[in-house]
Amino acid sequence: MHKGNREQKLDTSKLAAMSKDQVMRLYLINPSNPLVSIVRVKESRWNRYRVWKPLSLMVLAGLTPPEWEISIVDENLGVPDYSAMPRPDLVGITAFTSQANRAYEVAAHFRRLGVPVVMGGIHATMCLDEVMQRADSVVTGEAEGIWRQVLEDARQGSLKRRYDGGLAEIDNIPPARHDLLATGYAFGAIQTTRGCPLNCSFCSVTAFNGAQYRQRPVADVVEEFQLIREKHVLVVDDNLVGTRPEHIARAKDLFHAMAQANLRKEWVAQATINFADDKELLTLAAKAGCRGVFIGFESPTPEGLRELGKKFNLLKGSDFRASVRRIQQHNILVVGSFIIGLDIDEPGIGRRIAETATRYGVDNLNALFLTPLPGTRLWDQMKAEGRIALDTFPEDWKYYTLTFPVARYKQLSTDDIIEEMLACDRDFYSLPRISRRVWGNLWGRRRPLISLVGNLSYRKNSQLSSEAQAAFKRQTGQ
Helix, strand or coil: CCCCHHHHCCCHHHHHHCCCCCCEEEEEEECCCCCCHHHCCCCCHHHHHHCCCCHHHHHHHHHCCCCEEEEEEEHHHCCCCHHHCCCCCEEEEECCHHHHHHHHHHHHHHHHCCCCEEEECHHHHHCHHHHHCCCCEEEECCCCCCHHHHHHHHHHCCCCCEEECCCCCCCCCCCCCHHHHCCCCCEEEECCEECCCCCCCCCCHHHHHCCCCEECCHHHHHHHHCCCCCCEEEECCCCCCCCCHHHHHHHHHHHHHHHHHCCCCEEEEEECHHHHCCHHHHHHHHHHCEEEEEEEEECCCHHHHHHHCCHHHHHCCCCHHHHHHHHHCCCCEEEEEEEECCCCCCCCHHHHHHHHHHHHCCCEEEEEECCCCCCCHHHHHHHHCCCECCCCCCHHHHHCCCCCCCECCCCCCHHHHHHHHHHHHHHHCCHHHHHHHHHHHHHCCCCHHHHHHHHHHHHHHHHHHHHHHHHHHHHHCC
16 A cells, blocks of 8 residues: 555545435546647647547446436546535546556545545556555456446445456446537447457457457447437447357347438447458448448568467458458448557568558558557566566556557667657658548548548647657657
8 A cells, every 4th residue: 555545544434424315426537648649639629539438437327326426527628627626425537557647646636535536447457456556446347247336335435445347247238328428529439349359469358358259239239329419429349340250240230220220320430351341241331320440450461460469360361452442432431550569570660551551542540559558468478578668657657558669679779669650650641642542532432521631630640749759758768
């Protein structure tokens, strides 16, 4: 425990003395990371299209009994003056690894007031000991199955130090409280499946959500879609259509039901490249409102895919250009993701990725640094090899955004890998190439305005990244 925790202990007797009928105030908080430029909505109006609602908090709000008065605070829309807000009876904080520092600051503020703080999410699960030093209670795993117990224990003044949510049963989860964050976003958010069987070395989804592909009932998904006020929606599933024939069949059923319901929504999602393999699937997705898909290509080489454990892409062959074209023929834009910093990556990898993405014909490119995140095989490997460069924790977690080089890379120095990233963005988002992509979308009647906005947004943020990388080197001495 941190020094001073004795003074921060809860006055649980006061909570225990409260009447069960008394309304209690709950704050659910999504902390910000000031280093992440794309969430600075006030700095660039384009960022409004790249900020997603904290859906996990909205889901917990939907599970919260009516005797709790709920407020969801998303610091990505602006950090409030907590001291001017009514004192809550309980605070719940979720955090990805890159949000951990800010999460601890928020937790410390409320704990000084004697307010109990519960922390959960992927970082709390993977770095349990660290988080337990900075919160009164920690929920590991998926919180849905344990949340009502947490609230009841808080009401009784008997919060446990730790709750293990495990893998939740998602068959009967009520709809998220979309009404609690009704303004300030371009996109709504919904989840239809959890879990990923691919288990790539750099990804913690399998460790957190499991390898089993779990699906919500189609009727529940359609009903919740109808509750979302925004016209545009992000489907947050890590892999919307799955990888097996039965997964694809379920996705078709979902898309058919969405089209039949005439939801009048346009949505984007994440999927693997097999999304392109089934014409009926693509046709139904387009009818259901799919307008964009994020696909992880990860590396331009088979050797890179093997290093990352991305075997599924190897099985699908190498004609990714044809796959991208089939998706685009259904008026669906494609964002391709690649990773820079693999052990096999040599100088010139930045431009090579830009050239590969251009050859595939993707509408946008999202290039990221290879980042060891807690809970991944990559973390275990790099930690064992002494290759985690920024390891003063928790202070250094703020750099684990995938947009800073936090590790020691085999063939690229810190300066080298930053230059590779900048070269990648400069090449792919040059004005001539943006013009060619937008013209191609105009010629093919594939949403040229959205293509233009997306490319200009990425171009602007790549320029901000150059400034951020310069500040990063000054601050870290890398």
